[in-house]
Amino acid sequence: xxxxRRRNLLQPDETIEFDHGHMTSVRVGDLTVGYEVCEPGWRWxxxxxxxxxxxxxxxxxxxxQLSGRWGLLLPDGTTMEIGPNDVFDIPPGHDAWTIxxxxxxxxxxxxxxxxxxPIGVGERVLLTIVFxxxxxxxxxxxxxxxxxxxxxxxxxxETARRAIANHRGLEVETTGDGFLATFDGPARxxxxxxxxxxxxxxxxxxxxxxxxxxxxxVIGSKVRGIAVHEAAxxxxxxxxxxxxxxxITRHLAAGSGLSFDDRGERHLKGLDGPxxxxxxxxxxxxxxxxxxxx
Numbered sequence: 001x002x003x004x005r006r007r008n009l010l011q012p013d014e015t016i017e018f019d020h021g022h023m024t025s026v027r028v029g030d031l032t033v034g035y036e037v038c039e040p041g042w043r044w045x046x047x048x049x050x051x052x053x054x055x056x057x058x059x060x061x062x063x064x065q066l067s068g069r070w071g072l073l074l075p076d077g078t079t080m081e082i083g084p085n086d087v088f089d090i091p092p093g094h095d096a097w098t099i100x101x102x103x104x105x106x107x108x109x110x111x112x113x114x115x116x117x118p119i120g121v122g123e124r125v126l127l128t129i130v131f132x133x134x135x136x137x138x139x140x141x142x143x144x145x146x147x148x149x150x151x152x153x154x155x156x157x158e159t160a161r162r163a164i165a166n167h168r169g170l171e172v173e174t175t176g177d178g179f180l181a182t183f184d185g186p187a188r189x190x191x192x193x194x195x196x197x198x199x200x201x202x203x204x205x206x207x208x209x210x211x212x213x214x215x216x217x218v219i220g221s222k223v224r225g226i227a228v229h230e231a232a233x234x235x236x237x238x239x240x241x242x243x244x245x246x247x248i249t250r251h252l253a254a255g256s257g258l259s260f261d262d263r264g265e266r267h268l269k270g271l272d273g274p275x276x277x278x279x280x281x282x283x284x285x286x287x288x289x290x291x292x293x294x
């Protein structure tokens with residue numbers, strides 16, 4: 001029997017005070033909903049950028065504007081104003097500020113768990129990279145038809161984004177039928193991939209994933225480097241429903257409670273020498289709980 005959940009923002013799980021504003025949030029199952037107030041004069045690049053060390057806000061924000069107005073700037077120069085009753089979906093990589101003499105007040109149900117996650121933009125940093133891929137997406141799209149496939153893909157994207165946020169990841173980009181995301185720890189990356197796979201199964205989709213940990217260059221909202229290419233090659237080597245990780249990711253996840261099966265050495269296209277890969281073995285009770293929750 002599905003469970004009905006109700007929370008009240010006047011009794012928050014968390015309250016964050018920041019210069020020229022504050023945010024209260026509640027957790028409703030897998031969803032975190034926040035009530036965010038940004039006072040006149042607030043600007044992300046002025047008041048938050050020094051705290052997180054990124055050139056742009058690297059969190060996706062999905063929400064509803066209750067009152068007040070705020071401005072948005074993207075790296076390509078695109079600007080936009082958000083006002084009362086606007087529903088917004090803001091991608092990673094942006095600046096924002098309050099417009100006028102009235103506070104900007106919004107409900108936000110994405111991005112709250114990662115809005116203050118520091119990443120050294122323009123520097124080489126150690127991250128765990130995850131690629132996911134829907135198996136046989138093209139035949140499935142032809143079988144279902146354009147509209148039904150679009151609806152199904154949208155549902156999958158929402159559950160995948162929720163899983164990424166649940167485990168403190170950052171969405172870098174979508175790949176048409178999959179995601180590229182980064183995490184500050186290999187165990188979180190593996191558990192996010194498990195959650196994405198199980199949520200996809202509940203929709204009748206089959207997802208595979210490739211995970212690698214290494215140094216990358218963070219440039220704006222993108223990541224670059226050999227480590228990214230290696231993660232892409234690893235997902236290409238994965239079987240349907242398989243989550244493959246590199247040896248370094250498996251080593252760094254030791255002690256996390258995750259278990260791995262040795263899949264032997266593989267030659268990955270464009271990379272020198274063989275790589276030993278391992279498959280993440282999900283804890284079945286946890287996987288069952290994810291399927292029930294989806």
